[in-house]
Amino acid sequence: xxxxxxxxxxxxxxxxxxxxxxxxxxxxxxxxxxxxxxxxxxxxxxxxxxxxxxxxxxxxxxxxxxxxxxxxxxxxxxxxxxxxxxxxxxxxxxxxxxxxxxxxxxxxxxxxxxxxxxxxxxxxxxxxxxxxxxxxxxxxxxxxxxxxxxxxxxxxxxxxxxxxxxxxxxxxxxxxxxxxxxxxxxxxxxxxxxxxxxxxxxxxxxxxxxxxxxxxxxxxxxxxxxxxxxxxxxxxxxxxxxxxxxxxxxxxxxxxxxxxxxxxxxxxxxxxxxxxxxxxxxxxxxxxxxxxxxxxxxxxxxxxxxxxxxxxxxxxxxxxxxxxxxxxxxxxxxxxxxxxxxxxxxxxxxxxxxxxxxxxx
Amino acid sequence: xxxxxxxxxxxxxxxxxxxxxxxxxxxxxxxxxxxxxxxxxxxxxxxxxxxxxxxxxxxxxxxxxxxxxxxxxxxxxxxxxxxxxxxxxxxxxxxxxxxxxxxxxxxxxxxxxxxxxxxxxxxxxxxxxxxxxxxxxxxxxxxxxxxxxxxxxxxxxxxxxxxxxxxxxxxxxxxxxxxxxxxxxxxxxxxxxxxxxxxxxxxxxxxxxxxxxxxxxxxxxxxxxxxxxxxxxxxxxxxxxxxxxxxxxxxxxxxxxxxxxxxxxxxxxxxxxxxxxxxxxxxxxxxxxxxxxxxxxxxxxxxxxxxxxxxxxxxxxxxxxxxxxxxxxxxxxxxxxxxxxxxxxxxxxxxxxxxxx
Numbered sequence: 001x002x003x004x005x006x007x008x009x010x011x012x013x014x015x016x017x018x019x020x021x022x023x024x025x026x027x028x029x030x031x032x033x034x035x036x037x038x039x040x041x042x043x044x045x046x047x048x049x050x051x052x053x054x055x056x057x058x059x060x061x062x063x064x065x066x067x068x069x070x071x072x073x074x075x076x077x078x079x080x081x082x083x084x085x086x087x088x089x090x091x092x093x094x095x096x097x098x099x100x101x102x103x104x105x106x107x108x109x110x111x112x113x114x115x116x117x118x119x120x121x122x123x124x125x126x127x128x129x130x131x132x133x134x135x136x137x138x139x140x141x142x143x144x145x146x147x148x149x150x151x152x153x154x155x156x157x158x159x160x161x162x163x164x165x166x167x168x169x170x171x172x173x174x175x176x177x178x179x180x181x182x183x184x185x186x187x188x189x190x191x192x193x194x195x196x197x198x199x200x201x202x203x204x205x206x207x208x209x210x211x212x213x214x215x216x217x218x219x220x221x222x223x224x225x226x227x228x229x230x231x232x233x234x235x236x237x238x239x240x241x242x243x244x245x246x247x248x249x250x251x252x253x254x255x256x257x258x259x260x261x262x263x264x265x266x267x268x269x270x271x272x273x274x275x276x277x278x279x280x281x282x283x284x285x286x287x288x289x290x291x292x293x294x295x296x297x298x299x300x301x302x303x304x305x306x307x308x309x310x311x312x313x314x315x316x317x318x319x320x321x322x323x324x325x326x327x328x329x330x331x332x333x334x335x336x337x338x339x340x341x342x343x344x345x346x347x348x349x350x351x352x353x354x355x356x357x358x359x360x361x
Numbered sequence: 362x363x364x365x366x367x368x369x370x371x372x373x374x375x376x377x378x379x380x381x382x383x384x385x386x387x388x389x390x391x392x393x394x395x396x397x398x399x400x401x402x403x404x405x406x407x408x409x410x411x412x413x414x415x416x417x418x419x420x421x422x423x424x425x426x427x428x429x430x431x432x433x434x435x436x437x438x439x440x441x442x443x444x445x446x447x448x449x450x451x452x453x454x455x456x457x458x459x460x461x462x463x464x465x466x467x468x469x470x471x472x473x474x475x476x477x478x479x480x481x482x483x484x485x486x487x488x489x490x491x492x493x494x495x496x497x498x499x500x501x502x503x504x505x506x507x508x509x510x511x512x513x514x515x516x517x518x519x520x521x522x523x524x525x526x527x528x529x530x531x532x533x534x535x536x537x538x539x540x541x542x543x544x545x546x547x548x549x550x551x552x553x554x555x556x557x558x559x560x561x562x563x564x565x566x567x568x569x570x571x572x573x574x575x576x577x578x579x580x581x582x583x584x585x586x587x588x589x590x591x592x593x594x595x596x597x598x599x600x601x602x603x604x605x606x607x608x609x610x611x612x613x614x615x616x617x618x619x620x621x622x623x624x625x626x627x628x629x630x631x632x633x634x635x636x637x638x639x640x641x642x643x644x645x646x647x648x649x650x651x652x653x654x655x656x657x658x659x660x661x662x663x664x665x666x667x668x669x670x671x672x673x674x675x676x677x678x679x680x681x682x683x684x685x686x687x688x689x690x691x692x693x694x695x696x697x698x699x700x701x702x703x704x705x706x707x708x709x710x711x712x713x714x715x716x717x718x
Contacts, residue, residue, distance in 0.1 A: 103686055104609030110601050110651050111495045112569045188648065189491035191565020191620060198567065208494035208501065212653075 111180070111209070112198030118178065122200050126169045129162075133307050134266060136170055140314035143260060144175050149214040150317065151252045152179055152221040153341050154262035155240055155349065156229030159271040159290040161187075162305060163264050167221060168200070170312055179221035180213050182206075182248075186227075186287065207251050214255040221262075222248045224338075231276055231288035237268035238349050246338040249320075253337065254328040258317035261341050263348035266310030269359050271295065308359050311352050315344055366391040368586060369429040370408070371415050371465060372436030377481075377542065379403035381433065381579045385586060394427060396420070397436065415461040421468035424475070431477040431586060432469055436461050437518065439483065439511040439550070458514040459521075466525045469532075477533045479585050480522050484540050484571075484597070484652055485512035489644040495569075496653040499538075499593045510639040519593075535585045540573040540597030540652060543671045545678045547575060554636045554646075556679055560608045561626050564617035568604040568649030571597045574666035574674070581662055590660050595652035598668040604646060610676050612685025620647060 097120065100106050108114045130136050152171070156163060164181050171179045181197075182205035188194045203209045205222065213220050223229060228241040252259050275291035295302030318341060320327075327333040370382045373395030379402075386393040386407035393408035395401065401410060413419050415436050424432070438454040462480075469475050487493070488503030507513045519536060526534040541551050551570075554560065573596060581596045608615050618626045627638040638646070654664075666674070681687060 102609060102684070102689070104602075104606035106606070108569070108601055108603055108606070110569070110599075112567070112601070112603060112649070185492045191563075193565075194491065194648075195565055195567045198569070203495045204492070206492075206494050208496075208498075212494075212496065 111203045113201040114199040118200050123169050130166050130169045134310040136310040138170050138312050141174050143314040143316055146175050149217045149257040150219055150260050152260050152262050155345055156223035156225040157268035159273050163267040177219045179219045182222045210251045214257050224248050227287040234272035240346050243338050243342050246334040249334050249337045250328040253320045256321040258319050260317045261315040261344040263313045263345045265352040266308040269308040270305035313348050367429045368393045368431045370395050370433045373397045374399045374401045376403050378435035381582045382408040384579050415465050424468040424472045428474045430474050433479045435481045437481055459517050462518045462521050480536045482536050482538045483515045486515045489648045489650045491648055496651040498653045507641045510641040512641040533589045533591045535590055536593040538595050540571045542575050543572045543675045544574045545674045555611050560613045560615045561618045562615045563620050563623050563647040566647045568646050569601045569651050571601055571651045572668040572671040573597050574671040577664040584662055594657040595654050597652050597654050598664045599654055600668045602668050612682030614683055
């Protein structure tokens with residue numbers, strides 16, 4: 001039996017099997033001097049590869065459907081083997097997981113963080129989005145603190161807090177720590193979002209919770225722009241909004257933990273906010289009603305984010321333990337550090353934007 | 362003057378106060394007097410019962426006449442006792458909570474021998490809202506203050522107690538904010554709610570629950586009676602279970618109720634006398650609330666039972682639910698047996714057919 005979804009089907013197809021595209025008219029083609037086929041330009045090869053991969057996937061998909069119809073159990077087994085999975089062990093693991101879920105027998109912490117669910121369900125669901133859709137590139141990974149408490153501070157955009165989830169996935173995959181996000185109270189008063197947020201480690205953005213997490217030695221991530229950042233118009237992308245009142249800085253200073261600036265490029269294009277309909281937003285109790293090229297016109301399809309290419313750059317940590325005692329209550333110090341963090345992120349964003357060739361590649 | 366210390370416990374017709382009175386009378390040399398309007402159902406052990414209404418000035422006679430030096434105030438009613446006539450039951454509860462506390466404190470203030478006041482308060486003082494931090498310390502107050510119900514009463518009680526502390530600085534005043542009690546045989550709102558055959562739950566929220574085993578509550582009270590620990594303390598097991606976990610461990614199916622219609626559903630259940638929930642309790646079961654217990658831990662109290670253990674004990678003694686572990690296993694076994702039988706029947710058929718041919 002052929003292995004239907006073998007990984008090779010999705011990787012590069014040999015170039016000599018490429019079909020002649022419509023842009024290669026017969027006979028008229030003037031070849032370059034070199035009789036040897038020139039190395040394909042990146043666009044050509046990409047398009048060709050994509051076409052071949054789609055064709056292969058289609059063919060193997062049909063084979064796969066036929067195989068599943070013939071004998072479902074062995075089809076699933078043959079699918080599991082090339083992926084290096086032991087179907088019996090996996091089934092047992094799944095049963096155990098489902099059993100513990102049905103019986104409510106799993107730990108959550110005082111914030112409601114369900115590590116098991118996050119690692120086994122939430123992050124695996126996000127990974128394809130992070131790796132294949134946004135193709136997130138992480139720079140400065142060495143600046144991510146592998147031990148001890150730290151505060152990750154990042155820019156925020158995109159009408160929907162996907163950037164927080166993406167950052168969570170990337171940081172966890174890189175250093176194996178869960179950044180605990182701080183969210184606005186709207187998240188916790190909204191059904192389902194409240195449940196999901198707590199289970200994936202988010203808690204309310206208030207000094208008490210931030211300090212509690214930092215004292216426990218956790219990695220905390222915060223988006224000080226808040227809703228002003230999320231709802232900023234497409235025209236204002238990559239222009240940082242006000243960084244709150246510097247509450248995150250005084251919390252970090254009080255706990256004397258380092259502040260790590262994180263700059264995310266790409267998140268600001270996933271849902272281009274064209275308008276915000278303040279009246280409708282007020283009626284719904286939302287901070288804004290995003291009008292994007294696809295939302296609300298396409299209904300649920302409007303929720304599909306644009307596949308922009310993301311770059312996440314982690315900057316060098318800003319130490320706060322050398323500040324004099326009582327600095328957390330000194331507004332001058334707090335504003336200075338807030339500005340420093342904000343400027344670092346803004347400058348990094350500009351640098352990354354200069355290097356970027358295109359929004360989607 | 363009395364040579365043995367005398368402890369007065371109010372509200373002993375309720376089971377936690379009765380258990381505490383019995384425990385305090387058993388293992389110390391002090392004399393324990395239990396006070397309530399109705400005789401206790403539980404055994405008070407060596408403690409003596411005095412029938413008195415704390416809402417009337419008669420309580421002063423008991424406090425002064427018996428030379429009481431410690432008062433443990435536990436006549437605090439979250440559940441209106443008589444389920445008949447809901448509005449009046451709530452009114453009575455409020456009167457016991459607020460007027461009762463005022464009278465008791467007035468009586469204590471005049472008693473010369475009096476030197477310690479222990480007040481049972483509740484996690485309800487913190488309210489529950491989406492704007493609250495994940496865990497409350499003793500310094501925190503509710504971001505959204507409970508305006509009605511037991512939470513409001515508890516806040517008022519604590520404010521009277523604080524006032525008393527200011528007027529009598531020589532008295533050691535300890536307030537214990539107890540988490541929701543759960544354990545074997547506990548009859549409370551939460552217990553009745555979790556025991557419903559199908560549990561309604563606010564859709565899209567999963568409250569964090571923090572529990573306290575009654576044994577630990579009694580131990581906490583004994584500690585603060587034995588030792589002088591002035592101030593306010595959160596008393597709870599440090600760990601947390603979510604409401605969905607609790608319901609699943611009970612083996613109950615749930616039905617999601619949109620938040621807007623939760624009060625309506627609660628009033629329906631109230632009229633069926635199945636469960637009784639006020640607005641502040643619905644909030645607690647929607648947004649959840651957790652207390653930071655580090656201050657009491659530092660003062661020397663470590664609960665013996667975790668939240669999970671308290672819940673497990675309750676589950677073990679409760680009626681098994683529709684989806685309880687045993688029933689699910691049993692159903693799976695039945696399906697397997699049925700499949701086996703069907704297999705055997707098919708085999709027999711095949712054999713018969715082969716024999717005919």
